[in-house]
Amino acid sequence: MPAQLIAGNSAVIIGAMYAGCDCFFGYPITPASEILHEASKYFPMVGRKFVQAESEEAAINMVYGAASTGHRVLTASSGPGMSLKQEGITYIAGAELPCVIVDINRAGPGLGNIGPEQSDYNQVVKGGGNGCYNNLVLAPNSVQEMCDLTMKAFDLAFKYRNPVVILADGVLGHMVEALKFPDEAYTPSIDTTWAVCGNHETRPNLVTSIELDFSKMEKHNFKLQDKYQKIRENEVQFETYMIGDAEIVLVSFGISSRIAKSVVDAARKEGLKVGLFRPITLFPFPSKELKALADTGCKFISIEMNNGMMREDIRLATGCANVDLVCRYGGRLIELEDIMKKIKEVA
Amino acid sequence: MAAKERIIGGHRGIHDQFPRKGGAAITATHYCPGCGHGILHKLIGEATADLDIQDRCVIMNPVGCSVFAYYYLDCGHVQVAHGRAPAVATGISRAEDDAIAISYQGDGDLASIGLNETIQAANRGEKLAVFFINNSVYGMTGGQMAPTTLIGEVTATTPRGRDPRDTGYPIHMCELLDTLKAPVYIERVSLSDIDHIRKARKAVRNALQIQKEKKGYTFVEFLSPCPTILRLDANGVEKFLNEQMEKEFPLKQFRDKSNEADPIVRRPSDFTKASLDRIFGIASDSAPGASPDLTFKAKNVKIAGFGGQGVLSMGLALAQAAFSTGRYVSWYPDYGPEQRGGTSNCTVVISGEPIGSPVTSEPNILVAFNRPSLEKFAPEIRGGGIILYDTMAGDYQAPDGVRIVPIPALKIAQGKGAQQAINTAMFGALSELGDLGISRESFEKALAQSFAKKPKLVPLNLEIFKLGSEAARKEVGAKLKVAVVAR
Ligand SMILES: Cc1ncc(C[n+]2csc(CCOP(=O)(O)OP(=O)(O)O)c2C)c(N)n1
Numbered sequence: 001m002p003a004q005l006i007a008g009n010s011a012v013i014i015g016a017m018y019a020g021c022d023c024f025f026g027y028p029i030t031p032a033s034e035i036l037h038e039a040s041k042y043f044p045m046v047g048r049k050f051v052q053a054e055s056e057e058a059a060i061n062m063v064y065g066a067a068s069t070g071h072r073v074l075t076a077s078s079g080p081g082m083s084l085k086q087e088g089i090t091y092i093a094g095a096e097l098p099c100v101i102v103d104i105n106r107a108g109p110g111l112g113n114i115g116p117e118q119s120d121y122n123q124v125v126k127g128g129g130n131g132c133y134n135n136l137v138l139a140p141n142s143v144q145e146m147c148d149l150t151m152k153a154f155d156l157a158f159k160y161r162n163p164v165v166i167l168a169d170g171v172l173g174h175m176v177e178a179l180k181f182p183d184e185a186y187t188p189s190i191d192t193t194w195a196v197c198g199n200h201e202t203r204p205n206l207v208t209s210i211e212l213d214f215s216k217m218e219k220h221n222f223k224l225q226d227k228y229q230k231i232r233e234n235e236v237q238f239e240t241y242m243i244g245d246a247e248i249v250l251v252s253f254g255i256s257s258r259i260a261k262s263v264v265d266a267a268r269k270e271g272l273k274v275g276l277f278r279p280i281t282l283f284p285f286p287s288k289e290l291k292a293l294a295d296t297g298c299k300f301i302s303i304e305m306n307n308g309m310m311r312e313d314i315r316l317a318t319g320c321a322n323v324d325l326v327c328r329y330g331g332r333l334i335e336l337e338d339i340m341k342k343i344k345e346v347a
Numbered sequence: 348m349a350a351k352e353r354i355i356g357g358h359r360g361i362h363d364q365f366p367r368k369g370g371a372a373i374t375a376t377h378y379c380p381g382c383g384h385g386i387l388h389k390l391i392g393e394a395t396a397d398l399d400i401q402d403r404c405v406i407m408n409p410v411g412c413s414v415f416a417y418y419y420l421d422c423g424h425v426q427v428a429h430g431r432a433p434a435v436a437t438g439i440s441r442a443e444d445d446a447i448a449i450s451y452q453g454d455g456d457l458a459s460i461g462l463n464e465t466i467q468a469a470n471r472g473e474k475l476a477v478f479f480i481n482n483s484v485y486g487m488t489g490g491q492m493a494p495t496t497l498i499g500e501v502t503a504t505t506p507r508g509r510d511p512r513d514t515g516y517p518i519h520m521c522e523l524l525d526t527l528k529a530p531v532y533i534e535r536v537s538l539s540d541i542d543h544i545r546k547a548r549k550a551v552r553n554a555l556q557i558q559k560e561k562k563g564y565t566f567v568e569f570l571s572p573c574p575t576i577l578r579l580d581a582n583g584v585e586k587f588l589n590e591q592m593e594k595e596f597p598l599k600q601f602r603d604k605s606n607e608a609d610p611i612v613r614r615p616s617d618f619t620k621a622s623l624d625r626i627f628g629i630a631s632d633s634a635p636g637a638s639p640d641l642t643f644k645a646k647n648v649k650i651a652g653f654g655g656q657g658v659l660s661m662g663l664a665l666a667q668a669a670f671s672t673g674r675y676v677s678w679y680p681d682y683g684p685e686q687r688g689g690t691s692n693c694t695v696v697i698s699g700e701p702i703g704s705p706v707t708s709e710p711n712i713l714v715a716f717n718r719p720s721l722e723k724f725a726p727e728i729r730g731g732g733i734i735l736y737d738t739m740a741g742d743y744q745a746p747d748g749v750r751i752v753p754i755p756a757l758k759i760a761q762g763k764g765a766q767q768a769i770n771t772a773m774f775g776a777l778s779e780l781g782d783l784g785i786s787r788e789s790f791e792k793a794l795a796q797s798f799a800k801k802p803k804l805v806p807l808n809l810e811i812f813k814l815g816s817e818a819a820r821k822e823v824g825a826k827l828k829v830a831v832v833a834r
Contacts, residue, residue, distance in 0.1 A: 002629060002630075002635065002636070003635070003636035003637075003670075004627075004629070005663070005666055005667055005670055005676070005678070014627060017623055018620070018623055020618050022442060022616050023438065023441060023442050025437075025438065042626055042627075045622075045626045046616065046617040046618075046622050046623065046626060047613070047614045047615055047616045047617050048616050048617075049441040049442060049613070049616070051437060051441060051471075053434065053437075053467075054434075054463055054464065054467035055463060057431065057434070057464075058431070058434040058437075058463070058464050058467065059434075061427070061428060061431035061434035061435045061438065061464070062434050062435065062437050062438035062441070063438060064425075064427070064428075064431075064434075064435050064438060065425065065427075065434065065435035065436060065437060065438025065439040065440075065442070065448075066438035066439065066441060066442035067438070068405075068425045068435070068438070068439060069438075069439055069442040069443045069446070071442040071443075073438070073442070087428055087431075088428065088431070091427075091428050095426075171679060171705065171706065174679065174680055175677055175678065175679040175705045176663065176666060176676075176677065176678040176679070177676065177677045177678075177702075177705070178636055178637055178670060178675070178676065180636060181624075181627065181629055184620065185618060185619060185620035185623050186618070187618040187619075188618070196405050196423040196424065196425055196439075197405075197423070197443050197446060198402070198403045198404065198405045198423055198439070198443050198445060198446025198447060198448075199402055199403065199443075199445070199446075200402040202423055203401065203402050203421070203422055203423050205423055205424075206367070206417050206423075206424045206425075206426070207424070207425040207426065208408070208417070208424070208425070208426035209426065210414060210426055213369070258702075258703050258704050258705065259703065259704040261703045262703030262704045265703065333704075333706055335708060336704065336708070337708075
């Protein structure tokens with residue numbers, strides 16, 4: 001397939017449309033707005049549905065509605081908007097509806113600024129709304145993956161009837177790289193066993209998250225947990241770089257992992273045995289794989305643009321209490337030199 | 348809620364029994380005796396059956412006493428978050444063009460927490476029937492004040508009666524929505540007694556007929572009895588509705604534009620690959636993609652200047668030129684605190700292998716359009732690097748071992764009467780430096796491509812490009828000696 005130079009945010013829309021996404025509902029917010037712009041441009045060209053919602057809450061509830069009809073639905077936002085969407089996301093998770101949500105993470109808390117950060121990690125990876133639920137979370141690190149993982153997100157969303165979040169950031173959203181366009185376009189079909197479409201076949205169906213009976217509610221919750229367990233067993237995705245003989249393993253996702261990879265190259269040139277472990281799925285987290293690495297006796301440095309949220313998961317996975325951390329949070333990317341310095345400290 | 352409770356006068360559109368409710372009393376509703384919800388359920392059920400639209404109807408079950416409408420009404424159901432019914436209904440109605448979305452909401456839900464969604468859906472003219480139960484209180488949570496609570500009315504949160512100095516006045520939803528252009532039908536009716544219910548029945552049917560014909564947004568408000576919370580008996584609550592509520596909320600058909608309204612029909616989605624390839628211009632605008640070349644040393648180019656000088660588009664054109672040569676490229680627009688301060692910059696990485704960080708702190712080449720950019724980024728250029736800058740920025744002492752090339756880019760562009768083409772002149776100069784491994788043809792093609800939407804400007808820009816490259820050639824020739832000495 002031929003390639004074009006494309007911005008990350010545009011690649012999301014390309015991936016979504018080739019994946020058969022039928023509806024987009026969104027609200028403007030930097031640095032995610034280009035996704036909204038591209039959707040408003042391209043969706044109506046092929047009869048797909050686009051609405052600029054009055055708020056992120058409205059947008060996620062439109063997603064909930066369209067997802068109830070069994071269609072493929074997308075929304076996109078950034079930190080402050082993601083906070084507002086949590087209400088809708090917990091309803092979607094509770095009612096077991098499929099949808100894809102793109103988070104182009106910006107610096108926080110509060111209004112923060114529009115520079116890149118990875119500080120929405122906790123609110124998307126750990127749930128974020130009320131109740132015991134999980135989103136699947138995919139973390140692309142290139143324009144190609146902004147497209148490819150958006151496509152994959154739709155498959156996962158429907159395989160598990162669960163919200164899937166693409167966690168990216170302002171750099172991935174705005175950077176331009178080559179994109180190989182998808183080889184195939186998916187034509188979705190509606191699963192009438194659960195969808196409510198306004199037709200005869202689906203008239204008996206009900207989409208809901210309320211359950212007054214405590215034991216039935218608990219049973220439903222257990223069923224959700226079984227599903228998350230299945231996801232943990234089957235959907236872990238990660239990438240490694242030069243970890244074969246590594247004494248120090250950088251663990252990093254998203255845009256930070258690109259910088260970390262450059263650091264591995266630079267460190268190797270200096271004879272330092274450094275490798276990179278890059279989780280692509282943040283939920284499910286590649287715990288087993290990290291544990292296996294830990295058992296080889298290597299040291300870990302978590303490289304992330306927040307105060308060490310993923311480090312907690314690395315600690316849990318590996319049982320190592322002293323996982324080092326190199327981080328920036330406030331809108332700046334992590335500097336190569338800072339990682340290098342830490343490597344030399346640890347080595 | 349007696350077990351022997353029955354729906355009086357048949358039950359068209361309503362299930363025979365209510366197994367979803369569970370419990371022993373399988374034909375009794377969960378509503379209190381005398382509650383308006385039960386009456387309205389019956390009116391809606393009958394209308395959906397009589398209009399033969401049960402298959403098409405999807406009802407939003409809101410947070411509130413009517414959260415379990417799905418126990419009773421025989422059609423599709425979605426239970427929704429507090430106040431968000433019109434947004435959810437929007438999603439359903441957009442996704443399924445033939446679906447009839449019904450947003451059934453209480454006054455706390457519709458007029459308080461969901462007021463924004465209510466007004467916006469109305470203003471968009473969604474294909475949506477809103478049935479608004481105004482019982483003047485929050486029923487389910489124990490009778491707190493609602494936006495519709497009457498002045499002086501005692502509720503759980505206005506124990507001394509609603510005082511407008513603290514809580515404002517009852518909100519009139521029909522009147523509010525009647526200021527909007529899009530709604531097709533707006534009416535307020537009452538469920539107080541048989542006469543009123545007969546009129547309410549008609550309003551329900553009007554609204555659903557309009558939905559059946561896909562004509563747009565309808566809003567019907569029902570003044571509705573809540574004897575339990577109001578602590579009134581049947582007569583008392585009837586009197587409260589007829590004498591007090593009606594005075595505050597006059598019954599009226601505010602509008603009926605159903606005769607003029609055209610059906611809203613949305614075309615089906617096209618999922619074919621051919622259509623997608625066409626809208627994304629795949630055939631016309633694509634390159635074979637990058638291939639590895641380990642002999643090529645990666646180049647990081649920083650381009651910086653004032654906003655409006657075309658810094659970002661020059662970077663994109665450079666990326667395009669390198670990409671068409673088979674290189675891996677990345678382009679990243681830097682936004683910092685100065686984003687709105689008028690300066691902008693971008694980084695282009697050109698490589699023979701997949702690129703690590705798209706943002707680099709040590710560029711090989713700096714293109715500076717003005718003095719502040721020069722001063723800010725020149726110190727980052729390492730030995731062996733090149734700085735191209737506009738002559739207007741004045742003299743500048745290059746860092747050790749860095750080749751520095753002033754280009755009269757602005758003057759060239761102005762000379763051609765196109766000041767804004769300063770970036771084209773710089774692009775020409777950059778092409779001349781040659782170190783990027785990109786042919787002149789690739790530069791020119793990328794330049795032309797960047798004017799794809801304004802092809803008329805291509806010849807002029809190619810001319811300016813040429814002048815820029817000539818200027819660079821002259822400068823490089825003259826400065827080479829100096830650079831060698833400096834090293
Ligand atoms: C976000 C949120 N806030 C509060 C509640 C609690 N709650 C449940 S029902 C209800 C009141 C609904 O009142 P109204 O819309 O007037 O409907 P009624 O019960 O009178 O039919 C409230 C506040 C909730 N479920 N969700």
